[in-house]
Amino acid sequence: MIRRIAFFDLDETLLAQKSMLSFWHHWTDRLVREGRTPPVLRSSGADRATLNRGYFGHFAGVPLARLEAAARQWYAEYRTQHRAYVAGALDALERHHRDGHETALVTGSGRALVQPVAEHLGIRHVLATEQLTDAAGTLTGEVRRSMIGPAKAEGVAALIRRRGVRPGDCFAYGDHSSDLPMLALVGHPVVVGEDPVLRAHGAARGWRVIGTHACPHPDNLVMPAAS
Known part of the structure; x- marks a missing residue:
């Protein structure tokens, strides 16, 4: 079986918000x-x-453990909403799992914030913005690098190399023009939603498009445990 990775942006791609x-x-x-x-x-x-770095600057002085606990509580509440997920992307994620593909989140959100999402949805790899801490585990307000635009493409390319898969066999899903570098790396890019720049670029290249109809997480949807 050909080894493949399906890369998903998070905000307004998998999550509706x-x-x-x-x-x-x-x-x-x-x-x-x-x-x-x-x-x-x-x-x-x-x-x-710049906005991404400014956001994480507000958490300077907060123990990482406190942020992680708050993130888990937030997601436990978020996942119960009726318009929490993008139905087409959630269906695609389930299909990739069923087909035995590895899956990855690629997002500008912080790792502490999205780790509960990855665990719940059975997503194996998380490529996210890494917040820095001091020796005591307290957030400094700085980040290693915002996982946005070219950084997404570099992270995807590095994971493809580590896992020994071929870019042409991989999939990627994104909703914003800043996802173009990531989408252009793989053989099966998918446009999510109505971003005009992304839609025009994808239309010129015959990329698949899925809509952004929001839905709850179905109780009977079985996702593998993330590893």
Whole structure:
């Protein structure tokens, strides 16, 4: 059997919502309950990588273990929503698992944030933004590198080499023009949603397109345990 990896962007590709924003609401609600004033989250006026680094800067001084626990609680609540996932991408993920393909998340969200998602959906590999900690396990507010745009493509290429698979045999799913470098690396790129730049690029090359109809996670959907 040909070995393959299916790479999935997370936000608005597998999850119907933006994970970092959804988690931010959960996190700031915690701060309010503790009697603290949440910081203002910058959401525009800069490129995506700059906004990404600024987001993680708000967690400086937070123990990583606390963030991980909060992320697990957030996802336990998120996954019960009726419009939590993108139906077409979730179906594709199940199909890849059924066909014996390896699966990977490739996302600008932080690893602590998306690890519960990967475990729940049986996704083996996580390529995410890595937050840095000090020797005591406290977040510094810095990141190793934002997993956005070219960084996604480099991460995908490195995993393909490590796993000894051929790029032409692999799949990738993305919803934004910043996913183009990743999609262009594989033999089976799939456009998710209506991003005009991505749709135009994909149409010119005959890439498959799936919609963004949102759905709950079906109770009878069986995913393999992530390893």
